[in-house]
Amino acid sequence: MTAARVMVVDDHPVVRDGVVLLLRSEPALVVVGSAESGRAAIERAPELAPDIVLLDLRLPDMLAPEVVAELRAVVPAAKVVVFTAHGDHAGVAAAMEAGAHGALLKDAAATDLVAALRRVLRGERVTDPRIAPRAAGDPAALARSGLTRREYEVLRLAAQGRTNPEIAEFTGLARNTVKTYLQGALHKLGARNRVEAIGKASEAGLL
Structure with a gap:
């Protein structure tokens, strides 16, 4: 079975390195590259051809929903998953509305992260249960x-x-x-x- 290609978009090197370490023991998922900003992610994604993109909610140059929409345009086959430390952030809902396939918290254990990414690759929308639900809009x-x-x-x-x-x-x-x-x-x-x-x-x- 060909390993699914993962791209990590985060402005913190420790997070990018951490995902590589978390997925190191999972042969079905391989990190093929990373980006430190939204613009860099959009430029590199077509060449990296990721199956799944782990996208930080808070990037220095662009809002996550904008990056999601752009990534969906340049790599339409890729699944975009928001990766955040802020479970109650309204940006999670906005990113999901922009077309993200899931939202996960950065403190997820390796087994939880792998399981969640596998579900996303199967076509499911996955949200960490600790992420605060949006209240009824009205x-x-x-x-x-x-x-x-x-x-x-x-x-x-x-x-x-x-x-x-x-x-x-x-x-x-x-x-x-x-x-x-x-x-x-x-x-x-x-x-x-x-x-x-x-x-x-x-x-x-x-x-």
Whole structure:
């Protein structure tokens, strides 16, 4: 199996070196290069052809959402994952909205980082559970939707790419209960499936 190519974008050398060390024992992931700024990342990415980009949320020259959008344009096949020390930062949500495929905290253990990157490479959207969720964008929107708090919470976790068993584990609910809440949310939003429900919830200012 060909190892997935990882690019690290961070203005701190210790972080760039740290990721290399964390992934050193994982043959399925290899760090092929790095960049210390958003502009450098955009210039180097086409040549490095990464499968996944670990992107620092706070770069000296550009906002993370701008870098995400540019990277999606120059290396459309790459998955971009925000890598941050600030779990409650509003920039995480903005970066996800710009097209990032995940958000991870920098203190993640090697096993957690590898597992998360593997999930992203499989096509999942992965967010560290410690990253503070965005509150409903508009309490009035939640009231208009008719969603209960639990239905909203389950739908928000689904929007992060979590499966029903993962949502059950995260919330402490039974799997059947998670399914019931999701079905309730779908019905209230007039959606045929979870993807459509997430889209409609996002349009309504709920996510």
